[in-house]
Amino acid sequence: MGCRLAEGNYIAVQVDDEIAIDWKRWVYKPDMGAIVNRDNSYTLPYNYVIFRVSRYEE
Structure with missing residues (x-):
């Protein structure tokens, strides 16, 4: 459990094949x-989930 993610937004998509999506054809619409x-x-x-990694501050 020592891996770290860089700060930013991530998308995890459930697909049968890793080349199933041509990302040039898709955009994220925050208003929707x-x-x-x-x-x-x-x-x-x-099926997909979008999540953000940010720095923890106390």
């Missing part, structure tokens, strides 16, 4: 809270 096709016609057709 969703990943959509660049022409906004449909959302990503896979």
